[in-house]
Amino acid sequence: MQRILFIDRDGTLIREPDDEQIDSLEKLSFVPGAISGMKALMQTDFVRLLVSNQDGLGTDAFPEETFLPAHHKMLETLAGEGIHFDAEHIDRTFEADHLPTRKPGTAMLTAYTSGDYDLAGSYVIGDRATDVQLAVNLGCRALLLRSPGWAEAHLTATQKRALALATESWSDLAEYLRRGERRAEVHRKTAETDIDIVVDLDGRGETHIDTGLHFYDHMLAQLPHHAGISLSCTCKGDLDVDEHHTMEDVAIALGEALRKALGHKRGIGRYGFALPMDETDAFCTLDLGGRIDFSWQVDFSREYVGDTPTEMYKHVFHSLACALQANLHLKAQGENNHHLIEGVFKAFARALRQAISYEAGRYDLPSSKGCL
Numbered sequence: 001m002q003r004i005l006f007i008d009r010d011g012t013l014i015r016e017p018d019d020e021q022i023d024s025l026e027k028l029s030f031v032p033g034a035i036s037g038m039k040a041l042m043q044t045d046f047v048r049l050l051v052s053n054q055d056g057l058g059t060d061a062f063p064e065e066t067f068l069p070a071h072h073k074m075l076e077t078l079a080g081e082g083i084h085f086d087a088e089h090i091d092r093t094f095e096a097d098h099l100p101t102r103k104p105g106t107a108m109l110t111a112y113t114s115g116d117y118d119l120a121g122s123y124v125i126g127d128r129a130t131d132v133q134l135a136v137n138l139g140c141r142a143l144l145l146r147s148p149g150w151a152e153a154h155l156t157a158t159q160k161r162a163l164a165l166a167t168e169s170w171s172d173l174a175e176y177l178r179r180g181e182r183r184a185e186v187h188r189k190t191a192e193t194d195i196d197i198v199v200d201l202d203g204r205g206e207t208h209i210d211t212g213l214h215f216y217d218h219m220l221a222q223l224p225h226h227a228g229i230s231l232s233c234t235c236k237g238d239l240d241v242d243e244h245h246t247m248e249d250v251a252i253a254l255g256e257a258l259r260k261a262l263g264h265k266r267g268i269g270r271y272g273f274a275l276p277m278d279e280t281d282a283f284c285t286l287d288l289g290g291r292i293d294f295s296w297q298v299d300f301s302r303e304y305v306g307d308t309p310t311e312m313y314k315h316v317f318h319s320l321a322c323a324l325q326a327n328l329h330l331k332a333q334g335e336n337n338h339h340l341i342e343g344v345f346k347a348f349a350r351a352l353r354q355a356i357s358y359e360a361g362r363y364d365l366p367s368s369k370g371c372l
C-alpha cells in the first residue's frame, strides 16, 4: 500500500504573512530549506499531496486572480527543481463556516481514507496544531515545522501521540522521512514461549529485559548499551522444562525485530566488526546484506554460567543470525566462561552499532548490486 505525505502550504512551504493571505507576487517567499527538503523527499516513495486552507478563495475577500499568480509561481519554482505534487486539495471555506472539508476536517481527502493507502505509515507535514489534528483525524502521524519558541505543551495528549517530530529545520524533517522510523515490534507466541520485543535502532538506550533467566538478561542488556539502541524484551517461557525454548525463541524474535527495524536499509553502514575486547579476545564480523551465514569458535569449560547452559549460546546466535538474515561470525578465546559469553555479546553489539549506523544525507543502498 502506498504511503502519503499531506503537505501544508502556507507557513510550511512558503512564508505566511501577518494577514495570512498570499495574494500578490511580492508576498511570495519560500520557507528556508523547503525547496531542498522537498527535493530530498522526491527520492522517497510517498504520494505527495498539497493540502491547504485558503479562506474565502474565489470570493471578494480573496479573488482567484490575486491568489493564482503567486500559487503558480510557487509550483513553477518547485517544478524547476524537479518537485511535483500528485494532487492539490485546497479548501476555500471560512473558519466560521465550520465545514468538514476545512482542515483539520478530512472531507476533501476521502479518496485517501478508503483503505487503499497505508495511513498509519503516512504523515502530515505542517506548521500548526491544526495540522497535527489533521494527522490525528486521518490516522497518520505529524511532522511539525515549528517556529522558534513554539512549545509542545500547546498540543493535546492525543496530538502529542500523533506527533512524530517537531523541528525548526526542513533538513531534519526530510532526513527523518528518508531514513524512516527504525523501530519494530515483534510478538511471538507458541506453546513454549510468549515473547514481546520492541527495538528502536535510533532510541536512547532505554532497556527493559525480563526473560526469566537472570544471566541471559544480563547478557541481553549488553546489546542496547553497546549497540546504542533501545530494547524491550519480555518472555514467559517453559522454564519448568529447561532453558532451551526461552533462549532460542528470544533470539529468533530479536533477530526478526532487528531485521524489521532496519527497513529499506538505505544509508546504513551494513558491515560491522569489533576488535578484541577485555581479556576475552572476542571478535565479531557482521554483514546485514540479507544472506545467512554463521560461524562460531567459542569453547567453554563449564556446562553452566549462572542459570543458563553454555551450549545454548551457539544456538542463540545462530537463531538470531537466521532471523536477522545476516552473516555473523563470532570467535572468542579466554578462560573465564562468564567473560567469554559477555565478550561475545559486547562484540556483537559493537558490530551491530557500526552496521546499523546511519550516515545523514546518504540514501543509497550499501551494495554495488543495487539491492539487499
Ligand SMILES: [Mg+2]
Binding pocket: 008, 009, 010, 011, 012, 126, 127, 128
Ligand atoms: Mg500552515
